[in-house]
Amino acid sequence: MTDPRSVADVDPIVADLIQSELTRQESGIQLIASENFASRAVMEASGSVFTNKYAEGYPRRRYYEGCEFTDQLEQLAIDRAKELFAADFANVQPHSGSQANMAAYFAVLESGDTIMGMSLDHGGHLTHGSHVSFSGALFNFVSYGLNPETELIEMDEVRRLAVENQPKMIVAGYSAYSRHLDYEAFRSIADEIGAIFLVDAAHFIGLVAGKAMPNPMDYADIVTATTHKAIRGARGGLILSKEEYGKAINKAVFPGYQGGAIFSQIAGKAVAFHEAMTAEYQEYAVQVIRNAQALAGTLQAGGLRVVSGGTDNHLMLLDLRSLDEDLTGKEAAVVLDGVGITLNRNAIPNDPRPPFVTSGLRIGTPSVTTCGMREGEMERLGSLILDTIAKRDDETALKEIADGVSELVAAFPPYPAEFPGHV
Numbered sequence: 114m115t116d117p118r119s120v121a122d123v124d125p126i127v128a129d130l131i132q133s134e135l136t137r138q139e140s141g142i143q144l145i146a147s148e149n150f151a152s153r154a155v156m157e158a159s160g161s162v163f164t165n166k167y168a169e170g171y172p173r174r175r176y177y178e179g180c181e182f183t184d185q186l187e188q189l190a191i192d193r194a195k196e197l198f199a200a201d202f203a204n205v206q207p208h209s210g211s212q213a214n215m216a217a218y219f220a221v222l223e224s225g226d227t228i229m230g231m232s233l234d235h236g237g238h239l240t241h242g243s244h245v246s247f248s249g250a251l252f253n254f255v256s257y258g259l260n261p262e263t264e265l266i267e268m269d270e271v272r273r274l275a276v277e278n279q280p281k282m283i284v285a286g287y288s289a290y291s292r293h294l295d296y297e298a299f300r301s302i303a304d305e306i307g308a309i310f311l312v313d314a315a316h317f318i319g320l321v322a323g324k325a326m327p328n329p330m331d332y333a334d335i336v337t338a339t340t341h342k343a344i345r346g347a348r349g350g351l352i353l354s355k356e357e358y359g360k361a362i363n364k365a366v367f368p369g370y371q372g373g374a375i376f377s378q379i380a381g382k383a384v385a386f387h388e389a390m391t392a393e394y395q396e397y398a399v400q401v402i403r404n405a406q407a408l409a410g411t412l413q414a415g416g417l418r419v420v421s422g423g424t425d426n427h428l429m430l431l432d433l434r435s436l437d438e439d440l441t442g443k444e445a446a447v448v449l450d451g452v453g454i455t456l457n458r459n460a461i462p463n464d465p466r467p468p469f470v471t472s473g474l475r476i477g478t479p480s481v482t483t484c485g486m487r488e489g490e491m492e493r494l495g496s497l498i499l500d501t502i503a504k505r506d507d508e509t510a511l512k513e514i515a516d517g518v519s520e521l522v523a524a525f526p527p528y529p530a531e532f533p534g535h536v
């Protein structure tokens with residue numbers, strides 16, 4: 114029989130770290146755009162006995178016995194994903210967003226093929242061709258960026274590059290871009306040159322699920338995503354596609370790039386898809402965007418430049434040089450973390466500083482919206498951010514700001530008092 118004791122009894126060091134992380138998450142304002150608070154139901158499912166099961170293959174085609182419930186679970190997750198995103202096909206096995214991209218690329222392309230994607234410096238992801246990722250090492254990536262004036266993706270330039278380079282795939286999607294993607298224009302460029310159109314919706318799939326954003330599946334051949342950002346599920350990846358690519362995608366995920374899937378995570382994904390089908394979740398998704406717009410407005414009114422002039426989604430990029438030429442993203446992020454506001458430094462388009470320093474910050478509203486904050490709290494939060502930056506050398510002022518942050522946090526806890534782990 115397995116040891117029946119709790120983690121606190123078996124391994125107090127790990128138990129303490131879990132407790133400390135819960136306290137950290139609950140005692141500050143979490144503004145990292147790719148993070149959220151998963152529900153108790155999601156975490157129970159992803160911490161369940163499905164972690165014990167090996168089930169290589171796909172429902173009803175396994176290499177192991179004892180898969181009757183694993184089959185039902187994976188099929189349920191697949192069916193829910195297909196329904197939620199109106200997709201012909203879904204694969205819920207990728208261990209992460211990066212692995213979803215890797216499998217999707219190799220499902221339809223050969224190593225060395227040309228792909229077009231958004232450059233990392235302008236808001237794309239590492240897996241969109243960065244030389245430090247498999248994508249840049251194994252494929253010939255051609256990057257498009259932003260118009261330097263508007264800071265928007267300029268579709269004429271995307272078309273010009275596509276015609277010139279004839280990529281076999283065009284990737285749209287971002288980690289740090291706050292505007293709608295012009296799916297129609299991407300689709301027509303892909304059709305013009307006979308390329309596959311892939312949307313990496315890792316960041317915003319939750320807003321699509323909540324019907325607060327257009328569905329990329331209406332335009333793309335393949336959509337990849339993560340399941341742990343705005344969508345609030347268990348950590349992992351997801352691939353959706355038109356029917357014709359399904360077989361190749363399944364083969365690329367397993368046995369191509371992964372072994373056994375993590376069925377405990379698939380259980381957590383299934384629960385999150387179920388939660389995302391509710392009216393409550395749809396209201397949440399709409400509020401995430403409203404909150405981002407309210408926060409961006411407050412910061413702009415305080416003189417902080419928002420890249421591209423605003424946001425259509427859950428995130429924004431802030432150009433700190435608008436407040437102080439010498440202020441770096443690194444310094445601002447550290448001082449904000451010190452008062453309890455956690456976010457990340459981020460390069461802004463054409464940033465003269467290196468990626469570890471940067472001139473910008475990235476902010477996202479999925480977590481604070483899960484806590485129940487709305488436009489009024491975003492105004493308060495915006496003032497706290499502006500004050501922290503303005504008074505960053507004044508210890509007494511920072512202490513007062515930290516008290517203000519604590520008050521706001523205390524009024525909007527992410528987890529109820531009876532949540533397991535609260536002491």
Ligand SMILES: Cc1ncc(COP(=O)(O)O)c(C=O)c1O
Nearest residue numbers: 209210211238287288313315339
């Ligand atoms: C656009 C995009 N694609 C892919 C990923 C990769 O996801 P993961 O960190 O799960 O590998 C991310 C993660 O931030 C992302 O923003």
